[in-house]
Amino acid sequence: MGIYNLLFTTLIKAGINFYSTLPCSYNVEFIQKLEETINQSNYLRNIKKELPSNIHHVPLVREESGVALSAGAYIGGAKTAMLFQNQGLGNMITQLLALNSQQEGSYKIPNIYIISHRGLEGEKIAAQKPLGKKTGNILDLTDIKYTFIQSPSDLDKIEELLLEYDKGNSIAFLVAPEYEQGPLRLDAKLSINRKLQGATFPSINKKATMSRYKAISIIMNLVENEYIISNIGHPSRELHQIKDRGRNFYLTSSLGQSYMLALGFALSLGNNSEKILCFEGDGAILMNSASLSLIPDQNPTNLIIIVLDNGVYGSTGNVPTYALNKLNLGAIAHVYGFPESKIRIISEKKTLRDEVEFALTHDGPFFFHVLINDFYKPVPIIPFSAEEIKRRFMSNR
Template sequence: MDLEKKTIELIKSFNIDFALTLPCAKIKRLIYLAAESFTHIPLSREEEGIGIATGIHLAGKRSILMIQSGGIGNSLNALLSLAMVYHIPIPIIISWRGIYKEGIEAQIPMGKYLPAILKAAKIPFVEIHKATDVMQIEQALKTCYEKSLPTAILISPEFWEKSKFKEEEPIIKSPFPERSIYFNIGLTEAILSKPTLTRYQAIEILSGEIQDKIVISNIGIPSKELFDILDQPSNFYMLGSFGMASAIGLGVALCTEKDVFVIDGDASLLTNPNILGTISQVGDRCQNLTILLMDNGTCGSTGNQLTIAYKQVDLEFLARVYGIKNTLKADLPEEILRGLRTLPKGPRLLQIIVKPENANVKNIPYTARQIKERFQNALLFSANN
């Protein structure tokens, strides 16, 4: 049996729209076929895949991840504090290395301990070894959607070894596309003056622009401040998953025509900067995405510890380097509003320089599931452009 084709057919029967992939040599053909069969989003880090898949689910569509076993190690926090807590069904096909005829010593620890890690984390999983196990993939997809939880499908190289297919498809379409790298140093002039606004004040200034809009809001105090200023069902408050705000925003933006705003933070973006490249890679599909980067140069929510953005790293430049062409810096009320109104449709990033100061605001009273369900309903029925 052609097990790769069979697997793709099984996945297709679950009406999956997107394949989010990060390669492993053992599943190169599977990924090639997935790219032909679904909207393909290549990832730079597996963890961002959990964020993007969450956004896709929130916006009513389905995605599947295809990654290597080590990628679970890279994604564990997002898996637990986002996908498990908010009950997000994400099937994850895992090329399970380190357990069968493994030639790379470094693959062994993660592969060996993976079932125990998943078990301890209560993440549902199945193990697939033999060609005869193929229907277990279907069962795993079924329970993934029934339980509404991420579900790991661990597939041993032994399984793929048994695959029989006539011709080897090219793994990369030949010839390679023309290579071009976008360089742009035409940045907004560096702001040398001291920022005058707090994050709270900046959100207040933006509140008229984001009212009735889809807003994904960063972990910690930014979400609490947004709740205090403008609570609305179309706000998705992150309770965990540090670094996933823009990834969730991208997932939602890929599935709706409506404007999607992300309130991100400098520390959060710096922990997962690769998302900027993933956004620019699919830029023509997420023109509706705006990142409002609240740059206070600190981990505001954990006590204002300085980040590398405080003095060394220009995050607008970073976004440009990653290929986001529409960017701007702003630190004054009128500049923020003008910036938002004049910055061409994106994906775009408005770097808002604010003071490292937190407002004294309450906790968000909703559970993760309440946040999710309110948001999903708002997306279906009310949030408009």
């Protein structure tokens, strides 16, 4: 049995059921095993209807989004692991500190990282070496406990570290590439039918007169038992001021990751739960737009993303973003795979009310592009710690 096969089998036995992955040529075996297992359990479910298929696989396009996605799945009750190459570890530092670490102010959400540790002795690609050398330092910096996995005989090391995970710590397996064996490749298909969606999308020429405070107030008048995951800064603060409740999850960090948390949460609950509303900002979407492509693909029908687009970094001084008069966020969502039928462009209060009402009773995932003005209403900061926000939300599930 190869190392990745062993890791996969051990994690499945430990009940880890939510995986996100970004391939390294040395970790493909893990992804293969994962897909095989999911297909098998789907097959079994088809012939024996009562068998649930609760193993998720979400292919990533950016590592830091995997940290937030996993955190979202965790608050929905999943046990999560993420597979990637150590080159991606640098991209993840902010999210590791904000969501996983044991620092004051962190959400202290545990996750398991399976890292292809490139750049070691025997590495032929020199560019892998800087990250190879610093991988342990980054994990130390972010409070992630780790162990080196060199061969399939390291099973006891895997099991030992999993005990740390059970105590609520984030852990990492640093897997040495099997350089002698060489990388694994999926079979090449020499003729592939590529059907790619084009994009035609209406231009926008509208006055934005609604404030964010008003928009959130309108939405909160319609919300009953739904979940809300809200983005960093003033949006979460206004939401807290307008209607604080147990099913509000305030992100006080992680710019651009609110919708990834919401996606993970939605997937881990499945589509039978209450609707999940996610607030995002224009600056946030522009910072992390590529991961939008995961949403239409994963198709969480109960997710409603509401982008409150004021055209500025409202929480940090009202400085304009590219969304103000250049980039059309609805069109961006369309390019990343949202069908036009699930996108709404909204600038009026009544339309917002009607469309939220519609989305609460119809299948999504929806992408609401809400044009608001840049009015700044002073509101207090959120009085809860990140851990309190997490605990309260999880106990209201």
